[in-house]
Amino acid sequence: MAKIQMKTPLVEMDGDEMTRVIWQMLKDKLILPFVDLKSEYYDLGLEKRNETNDQITVDSAEATKKYGVAVKCATITPNAARMDEYNLKEMWKSPNGTIRAILDGTVFRQPILVKGITPYIPTWTKPICIARHAYGDVYKNTEMVVKKGSRAELCVTDENGEETRQLIFDFEKSDGIIQGIHNLDSSISSFARACFNYALDQKLDIWFATKDTISKKYDHTFKDIFQKIFDEEYKEKFEAAGITYFYTLIDDAVARVIRSSGGYIWACKNYDGDVMSDMIATAFGSLAMMTSVLVSPTGVYEYEAAHGTVQRHYYKHLKGEETSTNSVATIFAWSGALRKRGELDEIPELVSFADKLEKATIDTIESGIMTGDLYLLSTLENKQKVNTEAFLDAIHDKLTEIA
Numbered sequence: 470m471a472k473i474q475m476k477t478p479l480v481e482m483d484g485d486e487m488t489r490v491i492w493q494m495l496k497d498k499l500i501l502p503f504v505d506l507k508s509e510y511y512d513l514g515l516e517k518r519n520e521t522n523d524q525i526t527v528d529s530a531e532a533t534k535k536y537g538v539a540v541k542c543a544t545i546t547p548n549a550a551r552m553d554e555y556n557l558k559e560m561w562k563s564p565n566g567t568i569r570a571i572l573d574g575t576v577f578r579q580p581i582l583v584k585g586i587t588p589y590i591p592t593w594t595k596p597i598c599i600a601r602h603a604y605g606d607v608y609k610n611t612e613m614v615v616k617k618g619s620r621a622e623l624c625v626t627d628e629n630g631e632e633t634r635q636l637i638f639d640f641e642k643s644d645g646i647i648q649g650i651h652n653l654d655s656s657i658s659s660f661a662r663a664c665f666n667y668a669l670d671q672k673l674d675i676w677f678a679t680k681d682t683i684s685k686k687y688d689h690t691f692k693d694i695f696q697k698i699f700d701e702e703y704k705e706k707f708e709a710a711g712i713t714y715f716y717t718l719i720d721d722a723v724a725r726v727i728r729s730s731g732g733y734i735w736a737c738k739n740y741d742g743d744v745m746s747d748m749i750a751t752a753f754g755s756l757a758m759m760t761s762v763l764v765s766p767t768g769v770y771e772y773e774a775a776h777g778t779v780q781r782h783y784y785k786h787l788k789g790e791e792t793s794t795n796s797v798a799t800i801f802a803w804s805g806a807l808r809k810r811g812e813l814d815e816i817p818e819l820v821s822f823a824d825k826l827e828k829a830t831i832d833t834i835e836s837g838i839m840t841g842d843l844y845l846l847s848t849l850e851n852k853q854k855v856n857t858e859a860f861l862d863a864i865h866d867k868l869t870e871i872a
Contacts, residue, residue, distance in 0.1 A: 472505040473822055476814040479806050480532045480771075481508035482564075484542030485515055486778035490786060491796045492542045494858060498865045500803060503822060503872055509536065513564050515545045519557050526564045530571035533771055537813060540806035541568075541773040542799070562608075565773075569603030573656055574765040575663035576601040577734075578746040578775050580753035581760060581797060584835045585849040589752045595732030597749050600667065600675070601742025602660045603763055605652040608739055612648040615640050621647045652687070654694060659766040661695045664736045665703045665714070667764070674713045677736040678722035691738065692716055750775060755842050757795030762805055772805040774798035782857075793841035794857045800830050800864070822872065829867035838863045 483492055500506055511529035518526060533539040545551060546563040569576070579598040615621055621637040637647055668675040677695050679688035699707075699714050707714060717725070719741060726735065737745055750759035759775035775798055782792040804823040811819030834843060837852040844854040855863065 472503060473816070473818045474505050475507040475810065475819065476816065477538075477810065478507040478509045478536055479810050480529060480536050480539035481510045482513045482529050482539060482541040482544075483510065484513055484544040484778060486543075486545065486780055486783035487786060487792065487794055488543040488774065488778050488799060489514060490783070491794060491799055491857065491861075494861055495796060495799060495803065498861045499800065499826060499868060500807075502865075503868070504807065504819070513542070513544050515547065515551070515555050515557070515561075518544075518561055518564065519555060522558070523561050523564075523567070526567045527571065530568040533568070533572065534765075534767075534769055537769050538806050538810045539769075539771040540802050541565075541771060543774055543776060543778045545778055566608035568771065569763060570605075570609060572603070572763060572765040572769055572771065573659055574603045574763040574769070574771070575660050575667075576603050576742065576746075576761060576763050577667060578742075578750070578759055578761045580750055581758040581801060581831075582753070583758070583831055583843075585847040585852070586754040586758070586843065587846075587848060588754065590727060592729065593731045593753065595730060596753070597726065597729075597731045598671070598673065598734045599742055599746040599749055600660075600664045600734050600736040601746060602657070602737065602739045604656040604660075604739065606650050606739040607648070610648050610650045612646065615645045615647055617642065617644045623649070650687075652690075654690070657691055657694045658698060660736075661698045662702070663764055663766060664695075664734065665699060665707075668712060668714070668734050669703075669706060669710055671734070672710060672712060673732065673734050675734040675736055676722055676725070677714070677716050678719040678741070679738055680719050682718060688738075695736075746775060754846055755795060755797075757798045757840075757842060759798055760801045760805065761798070770806070770809045772802040772809070774802050792857045793844075793854060793860070795840040795842050796857070796861060797830055797834075801827060825871050826864075826868060829864050829871060833860070833864045833867050836867075 483489060509532050511525055513526055544564045547557055547560050552560055577598055577600050579596050582596060617640055619640045623635045623637055625633045664675055679691050681689040681692045750756045756776040761773050761775040763771040779794055782794045785792050804826045808820050808823035837849050838855055839847060840860050841854050844852055
């Protein structure tokens with residue numbers, strides 16, 4: 470069978486640990502036999518980021534802006550233990566945070582539903598899409614350890630050199646810690662428009678939630694910008710589409726989500742979206758069954774798995790032990806990137822291939838062949854737990870039948 474030809478490269482960002490192992494295996498079995506892959510490759514493994522002082526992460530984001538579509542493997546965000554394990558020069562920041570800041574994008578994460586996997590919340594019959602703001606907050610923070618007897622102030626110097634100061638805390642009785650975070654009105658505006666556009670595209674209601682009753686400047690600014698943009702630019706469009714937007718407090722939103730049937734977009738600030746997307750993914754079945762796409766205001770797309778590098782399985786793999794690692798989210802990252810590349814370059818064969826790759830993956834699971842995490846959750850009567858490679862082989866066989 471002739472391979473599908475590509476016109477424009479997509480940006481390929483490799484990663485770490487078990488997902489890196491799966492990355493190459495997946496390409497060899499599910500992509501390269503069918504597609505004449507054109508990609509600009511960047512190794513975002515922790516060793517290479519350390520070697521380049523994290524410049525390679527910046528370069529990969531700039532390449533994504535150039536080519537318009539990227540697919541990313543899961544990567545390590547180092548902690549103190551990783552400093553020693555990888556002999557790092559410094560504790561490099563989250564690659565995802567760096568890429569999100571450069572692209573000024575919004576992350577949309579949505580569970581992948583399959584027969585036999587019942588959500589932990591029985592009323593959830595439709596997917597819940599998390600829209601996560603992808604700039605600022607704790608991912609671009611500045612923090613300090615403060616010694617007893619210190620006085621911490623927030624100081625802003627305007628363009629004329631005038632200072633405005635507010636007391637954060639007087640640490641007269643104890644050591645402590647402080648953290649400074651920021652955001653931009655321009656980024657919040659991009660976030661709001663991305664959410665409203667995606668809601669119109671998907672014909673879904675959208676919720677937005679913060680804690681403006683406590684954070685009367687920071688969170689309240691998010692609320693005000695969302696409402697202003699909605700009223701001025703989207704209200705009539707939403708009415709025509711028969712969908713709604715509403716704002717509520719984050720704790721009320723959590724209560725509403727648990728009682729709901731799904732089928733809407735839940736827009737969250739950066740940290741809230743990080744946490745809630747994992748909660749949604751787990752409650753629907755598995756962290757490895759979650760799509761994730763970063764969308765910039767200029768129409769740039771970066772697809773990735775919503776989960777981490779599967780460290781425990783990687784250590785087993787290094788010992789030569791068998792693993793049964795779920796690769797579905799990584800497969801859907803590739804299918805999403807290839808579909809978008811096909812749409813932008815007007816290659817219907819590539820779009821169709823992406824659809825078939827996803828169908829082959831779902832069909833494999835629903836036929837009873839699955840990895841260990843899904844095996845424990847599935848209610849199918851005839852199910853079979855297979856190892857990491859055998860799962861990809863089974864998908865390959867399904868894909869060969871329909872491609």
